[in-house]
Amino acid sequence: MRFAYPHxxxxxxxxxxxxxxxxxxCSGHYLKHMLPISAxxxxxxxxxLISGGCKADGTVPIGQHVSQLKAVKQGRRYNLHVGLIEEDEVAKIAEIADCVSFDFVGDDETIHEVFGLERSVxxxxxxxxxxxxxxxxMPHICIGLHGGQIKGEYRAVELLQELGMDALTFIIFTPTRGTPYADCLPPNIEEVVKLLQWARETCPLVPIHLGCMRPGGRYRSEIDEWAVxxxxxxxxNPTPKAVALAKELGISILRSEECCVL
Incomplete structure (x- = not known):
């Protein structure tokens, strides 16, 4: 088992x-703590991680910055978060991408309500x-994206199985202050565990990651122990209890210092 501390x-x-x-x-909340390209x-x-805010059509405009990003890459690795990128942009970002993190959604209603997009699965x-x-x-599935409801996540996994995937990252909806979903609750822990267990059994040969976005406190501690x-x-960024449990179970632990998809 790998524990990633992406410093x-x-x-x-x-x-x-x-x-x-x-x-x-999100409402742009998570962009506030990110650095500019010049950094x-x-x-x-x-x-x-190269990301940014989405345009109204759901794309992250990374393509127009490829030359600048290429010039400062200097042997470092880039994980690009591109959104619903258009076909002509794929070749552009392929010049610099070591990996692309792609949010995959399995429910039309969730796409309309959460993202405000007139798009479909x-x-x-x-x-x-x-x-x-x-x-x-690297496809990402956000568990409970629809305001804490699990809706379309099982279908998303099934579709990715059909399409093919080298690995799969799960993150978990986290209510965020100042957003329309601020007062929603995270998805029920039992339902999250059930989904993770099903995904593990359904995709036994696919590496599955529990990504950085998930609720904190007791919720996170319990989820992390179940993940082990x-x-x-x-x-x-596993909780101390999850690390202790892995050691107690005799699991061989690898430590990495970068984003889990790299």
Missing amino acids: QTKSISVTGSECEQNCAH IKESHATSF SDYIQCYQKLREQVKV KIGIDTIV
Whole structure:
């Protein structure tokens, strides 16, 4: 089991704190703590998450910054979060991407309500397929994205099985102050555990990661311990109890200092 502590991966926003899409679960909140592209050149980090706010059509405008990003890469690795990228942009970002993190959604209503997009699951399928033709893609599924409800996550896993995947990252909806979903609750722990167990059994040969976004406190501690018991391959920033449990169970532990998809 790998425990990832991504100190060597810094987050970059190509749009600053601006986001046209203004999703119900984020509203641009997480962009505020990200660095500008100009910070890459002087950074001692070994890798970078390149992301940013979405345009109104659901794309993150990384393509227009490829030349600038290429110039400062200097042997470091890039994990790109591109949104619903258009086909002509895929070749551009393929020039610099070591990996692409792609949010995969399995429910049309969730796409409409959370993202405010008049798009469908088929759009996500097509985009995922186009990306896989040219770059390494790490699909991400947010458990409880629909305001804490589990809705479409099982279908998302099934679709990814059909389409093919090298690995799968789960994150968990976290209510965030100042967003439309601020007063929602995280998804029920028992339902999350059930989904993770099913995914592990359904995809026994696919490396499964529990990513950095998940609620804190007792919720996080309980989820992390279950992740150890279930046999999740990677946990990002695991709680001390989860680490202790892994050692108690005699699990061989690997430690990494970068984003779990790299």
